[in-house]
Amino acid sequence: AQSVTQLGSHVSVSEGALVLLRCNYSSSVPPYLFWYVQYPNQGLQLLLKYTSAATLVKGINGFEAEFKKSETSFHLTKPSAHMSDAAEYFCAVRGAPNFGNEKLTFGTGTRLTIIP
Amino acid sequence: NAGVTQTPKFQVLKTGQSMTLQCAQDMNHNSMYWYRQDPGMGLRLIYYSASEGTTDKGEVPNGYNVSRLNKREFSLRLESAAPSQTSVYFCASRERGGGTDTQYFGPGTRLTVL
Numbered sequence: 001a002q003s004v005t006q007l008g009s010h011v012s013v014s015e016g017a018l019v020l021l022r023c024n025y026s027s028s029v030p031p032y033l034f035w036y037v038q039y040p041n042q043g044l045q046l047l048l049k050y051t052s053a054a055t056l057v058k059g060i061n062g063f064e065a066e067f068k069k070s071e072t073s074f075h076l077t078k079p080s081a082h083m084s085d086a087a088e089y090f091c092a093v094r095g096a097p098n099f100g101n102e103k104l105t106f107g108t109g110t111r112l113t114i115i116p
Numbered sequence: 117n118a119g120v121t122q123t124p125k126f127q128v129l130k131t132g133q134s135m136t137l138q139c140a141q142d143m144n145h146n147s148m149y150w151y152r153q154d155p156g157m158g159l160r161l162i163y164y165s166a167s168e169g170t171t172d173k174g175e176v177p178n179g180y181n182v183s184r185l186n187k188r189e190f191s192l193r194l195e196s197a198a199p200s201q202t203s204v205y206f207c208a209s210r211e212r213g214g215g216t217d218t219q220y221f222g223p224g225t226r227l228t229v230l
Contacts, residue, residue, distance in 0.1 A: 009156065032217060043120075043206055043221035044159075051217055090158060094217070102147065102166055103174065104219060106158040 002027040002093045006107035014115045019063075019078040021110050023091030026072065030096040033074040034104070035065055038088045047089070050074060052096060061085070086114045118142055120222035122207050128228045129197045137192040137225050139207030147210040148190040149219070150174075150182060152203040159206065165190055197229045 007022040025031055032051050036044040048059025055067040061084075065076045074091060088111045095101035123138045141148065146167045151159040151174075161174030163182040171182050179201060181193045194201060207222040 034219075036221075041224075043223045044208075045221070046218055049217065051215070097212075097217075102164060102172075103161055104149075106151075106160075108156055108158040 002029075002031065002095065002103075002105045004091050004093050004105055004107035006089075006091050006110050008110055009108065010111045010113065012113040012115055013081045015083055016080050019076070019081045019085065019112065021076040021089050021091075021112065023065075023074045023076065023107060024072050025074060025091070025093045027093055027095060029101075032094045032096055032101065033065075033067060034092040034094070035059065035063070035074075035076050036090045036092060036106075037061075038090065038109075040087075044090065047076070081112075081114050083114050083116065086112055088112070120207055120209055120220050122205075122222035122225050124225060125223065126226045128230065129194075130230050131198060133197050134193070134195050135197065135227075136194075137205055137207075137227075138189070139191065139222060140189045141207075141209040141220070142188065143209060143211065143220065144187070145209035145211055145220075146187070147212070148184065149208040149210070150180075150190070150192045151206045151208065152176065152201075153206060153224075154203050162192065162205075197227075199229045201227065202229045203227060 003026045034049045035047040050067045058064045091107040094104045149164045150162040165184040168187045205225045208219045
């Protein structure tokens with residue numbers, strides 16, 4: 001069984017400030033973890049993923065996330081927010097290969113607003 | 117290379133009507149998925165197909181059927197639409213192997229059931 005909890009359904013930050021979006025996961029098998037971004041009226045686009053290699057993962061648009069097994073967390077960060085970062089962000093978990101990993105389970109999403 | 121395409125983009129149905137949502141991918145992926153997205157609930161898996169010729173239920177399969185017509189196409193059918201099926205529907209395909217594991221999403225179908 002697997003699940004994802006995203007803390008904060010809405011987050012607002014000022015332009016140029018640090019972005020921190022929180023994600024905690026639960027998985028009975030070694031996890032693969034993902035962050036997706038959804039812009040208004042569009043599908044989801046992969047930002048970055050953790051697949052059991054480096055625990056600090058860098059993605060597109062300056063985002064990064066760190067896998068912390070002891071805290072069961074995979075928080076998304078960006079040092080300096082841009083107006084174009086305004087979107088909804090989803091954390092997702094899947095079991096690693098050889099652990100029945102067909103299903104990707106999503107969190108409920110965090111809507112990021114950037115204040116000029 | 118169009119990626120994942122979905123038709124239609126928008127649809128309005130009356131309760132009890134039926135319709136089929138179409139999805140196709142041109143990336144030669146084996147696995148395909150149907151999700152629905154509702155406010156405050158994230159994406160929930162309806163059905164998936166791990167390979168051509170196989171389909172399995174996801175988290176919320178009731179009221180839906182699927183067909184994996186061939187490797188490219190995976191359709192979702194609502195036999196008797198209900199207002200609770202008003203949602204945005206996303207199709208996805210999955211690339212994996214060689215250290216890669218990425219799902220690619222279509223642009224979505226916005227369905228309203230009156």
